[in-house]
Amino acid sequence: MAEAVKLIYPTPRARVQAMKEYHPPLGNRDTLRLDFNENTVACSPKVREVLGRISAGSLTRYPERAPVEAVVAAHINLAPAQVALTNGVDEAIHVLFEAFLDEGDELLLPVPTYTMYEIYASATDARAVAVQAADDLQFPFERLLAAISPRTKIIAIANPNSPSGSAATRAQLFEIAARAPHAVLLVDEAYFHFHGETVVDLIGVVPNLMMARTFSKAYGIAGLRLGLLAGPVELMRWVKRVLSPYSVNSLALACLPPALEDTAYLDWYVAEVLAARVEFEAALDEAGVRRWPSRANFVLVEIGARHKEFTRLMSAAGVLVRDRSSDPGCDGCVRITVGTREQMRQAAVVLNETLAALNLKGGAL
Ligand code: PMP
DSSP: OOOOOOOOOOOOOHHHHHOOOOOOOOSSOOSEEOSSOOOSSOOOHHHHHHHHTOOTGGGGSOOOOHHHHHHHHHHTTOOGGGEEEESHHHHHHHHHHHHHOOTTOEEEEEESOOHHHHHHHHTSSSEEEEEEOOTTOOOOHHHHHHHOOTTEEEEEEESSOTTTOOOOOHHHHHHHHHHOTTSEEEEEOTTHHHHOOOOGGGBTTBTTEEEEEESSSTTOOGGGOOEEEEOOHHHHHHHHHHSOTTOSOHHHHHHHHHHHHOHHHHHHHHHHHHHHHHHHHHHHHHHTOEEOOOSSSEEEEEOOTTHHHHHHHHHHTTEEOEEOTTSTTOTTEEEEEOOOHHHHHHHHHHHHHHHHHTTOTTSOO
16 A cells, blocks of 8 residues: 655645634524524515516626615715725625734724624734723723724724624714824724614714624625725725625625615614513513613623523524623623514523523522
8 A cells, every 4th residue: 555645735824823713603593593693584575576586697797896885875975985895894894904904003992892803803913902891891982092002003893882782972982083093993883773873974074984884784684795894085995905896796786775775674673673672671680680781683691600501501492692701701691682572572481491490590690
């Protein structure tokens, strides 16, 4: 037999070798999905209709982003050159970081927050600087201001934030932008529709302000991967150099205009979630579960030391929730997406049964 050949593989950049693996639990989710903050029902029927009419011939063509960027820009009162559509907000974050973060730069992040900021930052030569929220998980405004340095290049703020559900005020965001004129302030408004407050009117007015929105949450098209990045032309031009002209597929582009037009569907879904959140929060209070106030379509709760078993039992009973215990400052915490009232009544029943099974009735241990 021939001697075993030792295979030699080329090595990636040191930064990439040092990156953490990240595998969100996306498998086996054909049940009540309260784990990823998606829309828990469906997209607008108008979007479904457009999807159904897409011809085989049209799929042979590369997608053209510009006309749809003009539609979305008009929808939020911006100029087409001030917006870019991306393959989910994740791509917007990735491309923005690639365009701006150099060796020696700092990315400032209030934590806990959305995981992908740190992941994309770790692929660059910049350093992520985490600013820990206090126990109430409110936006750490003063601490963030104090952490701004001449090296700060990007400040990424999810507003409302995940997993905490808390929000920064417009005045706070405005102040941060003013105190770090050498840095890009990215306000990630993924959960905007459930909160209602935005900085979109300041785009192009505040020179270092950028904003992201997603179509994965309220609009219910997470599977199509569609995000939006907005900012002054002077910043967007650099982002657009890095962004692939092909990254948003033609199905997503076709679905965006009907998604924007069907405001009745969006309003219905948001109102349903907000009504469900009130009911579900009351159920949590009755069960004695500590929770944080939420401005989004999810609630962070404290389960305590048995968070893993809790998540597993909930999932076995058909309700998927997300263990966030390893997020900074979230020891023992689980995040629960809010869907419709009917879904959340079902979730509350399963939650109570799970707490009883774990002898946690009356509060976290
Ligand atoms: N930003 C925040 C704060 C999020 O929670 C999420 C989704 N979990 C995203 C961005 C990513 O959105 P998208 O699906 O558009 O990539």
